[in-house]
Amino acid sequence: MESTMEHAHPSRKLYLLIFFALVVGTCVTYLVAKIDLGIWNPVIALAIACIKAILVILFFMHIRYSSKLTILTVCAGFFWLLIMITLSLTDYLTRL
Amino acid sequence: MSHNLATTEEHHPALAHQFDTMDQQREASTFGMWVFLLTEIMMFGGLFTAYLIYRHKYYTAFVGGSSSIDVTWGFANTLVLIGSSLTMAMAVWAAQNGKRRQQMIYLALTMILGVAFLGVKAKEYYEKYDECHIPGQVIGKGFNATGGCDAGDPKKGNIADDLESRNVPPAAAAQIARQTEIFFSFYFAMTGLHATHMLIGLGVLAWLFLRAKRGEFGPEYYTPVENVGLYWHFVDIVWIYLFPLLYLISRNGHEIFS
Numbered sequence: 001m002e003s004t005m006e007h008a009h010p011s012r013k014l015y016l017l018i019f020f021a022l023v024v025g026t027c028v029t030y031l032v033a034k035i036d037l038g039i040w041n042p043v044i045a046l047a048i049a050c051i052k053a054i055l056v057i058l059f060f061m062h063i064r065y066s067s068k069l070t071i072l073t074v075c076a077g078f079f080w081l082l083i084m085i086t087l088s089l090t091d092y093l094t095r096l
Numbered sequence: 097m098s099h100n101l102a103t104t105e106e107h108h109p110a111l112a113h114q115f116d117t118m119d120q121q122r123e124a125s126t127f128g129m130w131v132f133l134l135t136e137i138m139m140f141g142g143l144f145t146a147y148l149i150y151r152h153k154y155y156t157a158f159v160g161g162s163s164s165i166d167v168t169w170g171f172a173n174t175l176v177l178i179g180s181s182l183t184m185a186m187a188v189w190a191a192q193n194g195k196r197r198q199q200m201i202y203l204a205l206t207m208i209l210g211v212a213f214l215g216v217k218a219k220e221y222y223e224k225y226d227e228c229h230i231p232g233q234v235i236g237k238g239f240n241a242t243g244g245c246d247a248g249d250p251k252k253g254n255i256a257d258d259l260e261s262r263n264v265p266p267a268a269a270a271q272i273a274r275q276t277e278i279f280f281s282f283y284f285a286m287t288g289l290h291a292t293h294m295l296i297g298l299g300v301l302a303w304l305f306l307r308a309k310r311g312e313f314g315p316e317y318y319t320p321v322e323n324v325g326l327y328w329h330f331v332d333i334v335w336i337y338l339f340p341l342l343y344l345i346s347r348n349g350h351e352i353f354s
Contacts, residue, residue, distance in 0.1 A: 009192055019182040023175060026339075030171045033344040042345035049340050053333045060185045060329045062322075070126055077134035081141045085148070092149045 010059055018059045025052045110317040122319050129323040133330050136293075140334050143289070147282045147341060154279070155346075156264065156272045160241075160255040161279030162346035164229065166220070170343040173216045174335065180209035181332040187304075188325045191318035196311050199321070203305045206328065210298050217291055224280070227253025231277045231284070239280075241273040283342055290338060293331045300324050 029048040033041065058064040063074055108118055115121040151158045187202035224230060228240040241255040255276050259269040304324055307313065313321055 009189065012186065012189060015182060015185045015189065019178065022178045022181075026171065026174045026178065029340060029344065030167065033167065033340075033347055036348040038348070041348050042340075045340035045344045046337075049336050052336045056181060056329050056333055056336070060181055060332075061326055066126070067123060069123070070130060073127060073130045073134070077130070077137055080134075081137055084138070084141055085145050088145050089148060089152075092152055 009065065010062070014059060018055050021055055022052050025055075108316050110312075110319075118316055122322075125319050125323060126326075129326050133326060136330060140286075140289070140337075143282070143286050144337065144341065147286065150278055150282065151346065154272075154275050156259065157275035158279045159262070159346045160259050160273060161229075161276035161283070162342065162344075163258055164227065164241075164253065164255055164276075165283070165343055166223065167343050167347070169216055169220050170339050173213050174339045176209050176213045176216070177332050177335050180206050180213070181329055183209065184325050184328045188318065188321050191308070191313040191321040192315060194314040196308060196313075199308045199313065200305060203301055203308060207298055207301050207305070210294055210301070214291060214294055214298075217287065221284075224283075229253055229276075229280050231281045239277050241276050286338055286342065290331065290334050293334070297324075297328050297331055300327070 025048050029045050032044050032048075037044065057074065063071060111118055111121060115124065183202045183205040187199050187206060190196075190199035190202055225235070225237070228237045230237075231239050233239065241253065254273075256266075256269045256273040259272055260266055264272065301324065304321060307320065
């Protein structure tokens with residue numbers, strides 16, 4: 001079963017497509033930072049960063065084509081990272 | 097010593113004896129590589145968390161520090177690193193398809209782009225040194241963000257002036273400019289750790305290049321290329337977050353003072 005998944009490698013065309021998506025994301029984040037949007041500046045910049053990171057993980061790092069064990073490992077890691085960031089910030093951002 | 101080759105199935109020379117098949121070996125090493133990368137994610141994640149907490153605590157100082165970095169170079173470097181991720185992905189593709197020459201070309205391109213990134217980073221570091229924005233008093237000109245450098249142009253790297261232009265009262269601006277030392281400590285710690293990862297990556301890429309030259313990788317066995325690819329993409333992802341965090345998110349922070 002796993003050997004059938006092995007052969008589902010992404011094509012070069014898909015890699016180029018992902019590359020162009022990443023370039024567009026970078027240009028958008030660069031241009032948006034020049035406009036003053038108040039609270040939305042960091043939100044948009046980090047949202048674009050997250051989309052770019054997800055594209056890299058799914059396609060360049062082949063998670064889209066990986067076994068369930070690998071997918072679960074990656075998800076578990078990012079889950080713990082989110083726990084560290086959100087729990088730390090909920091403390092510091094709500095101190096009086 | 098009763099190991100009899102006649103009863104052993106013909107297998108790939110790269111197959112380690114504890115694994116039954118090449119697929120199983122690849123699966124195990126991908127899993128191991130990801131576990132390593134997760135420890136790396138937690139290490140950088142700790143720095144990101146600390147950065148966000150201090151940005152909250154010393155927001156004005158972070159606005160001043162962040163605004164003193166040239167976004168254009170950071171933007172250019174982001175494109176360079178994304179490009180190197182593409183060539184790295186292509187190198188893995190070439191290895192999977194047994195294209196030795198293409199694999200060498202893509203690995204070489206990845207290294208060239210990696211060196212270009214570090215070159216731009218060195219230029220940015222020199223700019224910070226020139227503006228007296230290196231924290232502490234140890235390296236050359238000591239940290240001096242309020243009145244500019246003592247030698248040469250006294251206005252160079254003057255963050256207090258920048259803060260005053262953002263409606264910060266002059267007395268407060270001078271004090272807050274001192275606190276940008278915290279921002280620059282994070283800046284150098286995070287980009288420095290990232291650059292160290294790039295240097296290690298370049299070394300590993302050179303090793304891969306030599307192995308690829310010897311024709312060691314093909315459709316049956318390309319795990320080292322795949323795993324170095326995972327490492328290189330991880331370093332790219334760290335930069336994808338460092339760029340907005342250090343260069344972008346604090347630039348428009350003037351409205352809070354008025």
